[in-house]
Amino acid sequence: MSRIWMLGDNVNTDVIIPGRYNITTDRTELARHCLCEVLPQFPQQVQAGDVIMAGHNFGCGSSREHAPIAIAGCGVQVVIARSFARIFYRNAVNIGLPVLICEDAVLASSDGDEISVDLETGVIRNLTTERSFQAEPLNPFVARIVAAGGIINYVIAQGGTLQ
Amino acid sequence: MGTLTEEIFSYKLGRAVHEGETVVVDVDHVMSHDTSTPLAIKAFRELTRHTNGRVFAADRSHIVFDHIIPAATIAAATLHRDIRGFASEQGIAVLQEGICHQVMPERGFVIPGSIIVGGDSHTCTYGALGAFATGMGSTDIAVAYATGRTWFRVPSTINVHLTGTLPFGVYAKDMTLEIVRQVGVDGANYRAIEYTGEVVERMSVSERFTFCNMAIEMGGKAGLIAPDAITQEWLKGRTEREYPMLAAHNPQYERVIEIDVSKLPPLIACPPDVNNVAAVTEVEDVKIDQVFLGTCTNGRLDDLAIAAKLLQGRTIHPSLRMVVIPASREVYLEAMRLGYLETFVQAGASVGTPGCGPCIGRHMGVLAPGERALTTMNRNFTGRMGDPTAEIYLGSPATVAATALTGHITDPRTFL
Numbered sequence: 001m002s003r004i005w006m007l008g009d010n011v012n013t014d015v016i017i018p019g020r021y022n023i024t025t026d027r028t029e030l031a032r033h034c035l036c037e038v039l040p041q042f043p044q045q046v047q048a049g050d051v052i053m054a055g056h057n058f059g060c061g062s063s064r065e066h067a068p069i070a071i072a073g074c075g076v077q078v079v080i081a082r083s084f085a086r087i088f089y090r091n092a093v094n095i096g097l098p099v100l101i102c103e104d105a106v107l108a109s110s111d112g113d114e115i116s117v118d119l120e121t122g123v124i125r126n127l128t129t130e131r132s133f134q135a136e137p138l139n140p141f142v143a144r145i146v147a148a149g150g151i152i153n154y155v156i157a158q159g160g161t162l163q
Numbered sequence: 164m165g166t167l168t169e170e171i172f173s174y175k176l177g178r179a180v181h182e183g184e185t186v187v188v189d190v191d192h193v194m195s196h197d198t199s200t201p202l203a204i205k206a207f208r209e210l211t212r213h214t215n216g217r218v219f220a221a222d223r224s225h226i227v228f229d230h231i232i233p234a235a236t237i238a239a240a241t242l243h244r245d246i247r248g249f250a251s252e253q254g255i256a257v258l259q260e261g262i263c264h265q266v267m268p269e270r271g272f273v274i275p276g277s278i279i280v281g282g283d284s285h286t287c288t289y290g291a292l293g294a295f296a297t298g299m300g301s302t303d304i305a306v307a308y309a310t311g312r313t314w315f316r317v318p319s320t321i322n323v324h325l326t327g328t329l330p331f332g333v334y335a336k337d338m339t340l341e342i343v344r345q346v347g348v349d350g351a352n353y354r355a356i357e358y359t360g361e362v363v364e365r366m367s368v369s370e371r372f373t374f375c376n377m378a379i380e381m382g383g384k385a386g387l388i389a390p391d392a393i394t395q396e397w398l399k400g401r402t403e404r405e406y407p408m409l410a411a412h413n414p415q416y417e418r419v420i421e422i423d424v425s426k427l428p429p430l431i432a433c434p435p436d437v438n439n440v441a442a443v444t445e446v447e448d449v450k451i452d453q454v455f456l457g458t459c460t461n462g463r464l465d466d467l468a469i470a471a472k473l474l475q476g477r478t479i480h481p482s483l484r485m486v487v488i489p490a491s492r493e494v495y496l497e498a499m500r501l502g503y504l505e506t507f508v509q510a511g512a513s514v515g516t517p518g519c520g521p522c523i524g525r526h527m528g529v530l531a532p533g534e535r536a537l538t539t540m541n542r543n544f545t546g547r548m549g550d551p552t553a554e555i556y557l558g559s560p561a562t563v564a565a566t567a568l569t570g571h572i573t574d575p576r577t578f579l
Contacts, residue, residue, distance in 0.1 A: 015545065019549075023238045091300035
């Protein structure tokens with residue numbers, strides 16, 4: 001059972017993973033401190049398949065890739081926000097952390113709700129309220145990177161170049 | 164035809180490019196620093212395991228150590244050692260002479276019309292020289308190192324047009340905070356910001372760096388100022404390369420924000436958001452424990468000059484600490500020659516080696532629980548400089564220096 005962890009607006013990269021932990025690139029190590037200053041219980045309680053929902057401008061601030069890596073390291077299956085800061089969005093796409101934009105789903109959901117997400121179609125189902133939502137479609141180029149499982153796979157599939 | 168951003172992309176791709184198009188483009192230079200390079204190396208190894216394992220061009224790939232230098236911990240020292248190994252293998256020179264966003268332009272790696280990507284969100288700083296420069300994560304940077312290319316959805320542009328005459332005691336940083344106040348922390352998300360107007364045309368390159376540096380604080384992809392005679396003068400002696408003097412032509416801006424700077428007072432960005440801007444006079448009772456003058460936003464010679472003028476022959480208030488870090492070796496040496504560093508040391512400040520210093524809370528002035536800092540930085544996020552209960556205020560170098568003298572946030576016009 002996947003639950004929603006609901007966050008507000010402007011959740012910045014210092015909040016997602018404080019700067020002092022960026023000395024490591026290890027996914028598991030970063031996950032241990034994910035959101036630790038705003039949700040001290042999150043690293044211990046988050047389960048694989050859980051979903052983070054957030055308001056506007058999720059991931060604003062630094063370009064540090066440690067932020068989406070920490071989230072992915074926790075087993076979060078997707079981040080759904082009303083809007084994303086652009087560097088975070090790109091980083092998430094690049095490393096294969098699914099990100100969806102859906103205002104309606106966020107506004108109609110609550111922390112702790114059960115959720116089911118179809119990443120292929122972008123259909124989000126809040127199982128607690130029994131309501132369904134459609135996420136915004138991806139930019140076609142972004143969709144190709146996501147389909148490849150991240151930009152590294154995408155570039156390798158193109159023989160080591162970018163077209 | 165179009166915005167400065169569209170002009171740059173059109174120039175690079177040899178055809179008319181319009182906002183909204185997704186393009187793959189060659190980059191002129193790629194940069195990463197001591198915090199973003201480790202992940203970039205990891206990704207680079209994966210990317211190039213089937214190819215030749217070399218960066219696209221060693222002379223256009225730059226690794227700058229600035230975040231934790233000299234190494235503050237064994238972990239940091241180990242990261243540095245490993246990065247040096249990679250750089251040596253690739254024939255890339257590691258630069259350890261200041262903050263990446265100061266060193267890159269000083270070294271002549273930024274020219275008008277170029278496209279530059281860096282593993283740091285404040286890479287947008289270089290737009291001050293008429294380049295399209297943007298920050299990216301380590302994997303994007305690895306792709307750029309490996310292929311010499313990146314992809315962009317060409318952004319639409321918000322125009323910030325500034326007119327009037329800057330009042331006494333009010334500086335580029337104050338104007339920048341006013342812009343952030345008006346645009347908001349995500350008001351420019353996915354967009355380029357183009358700064359225009361008589362005020363901008365009179366600004367020095369250093370002031371232009373301050374402006375463009377904070378484009379990201381509004382969510383901006385890039386912040387740009389069209390090159391002019393001031394740009395050309397600054398670039399003399401720094402680059403031999405030819406460059407196009409690109410300019411917007413009949414631009415269609417998504418939004419135009421007009422600001423008359425004539426009535427602006429000195430401003431402060433109060434925690435925990437950069438757009439939480441108030442006049443200095445509204446927060447003058449706030450007691451400050453540490454002031455910090457430096458960073459890619461305001462660590463240049465003109466910034467140090469204003470502070471030195473206020474602190475000359477005086478000492479900082481006994482209730483607080485002061486940290487001063489020139490943004491680069493070039494700035495440090497000139498500040499030393501001009502006597503500014505002596506002024507700061509005599510005043511009781513800690514003067515540090517060029518780099519990011521306490522800006523990212525790793526070393527050189529971390530904050531204790533409940534402490535308050537006033538800095539010339541670009542970000543005041545909770546926990547950025549140390550304990551999560553510490554608070555960060557942002558202001559101009561003049562405001563920071565005035566505050567250093569009194570121990571509480573102080574209007575610099577009191578001392579000027």
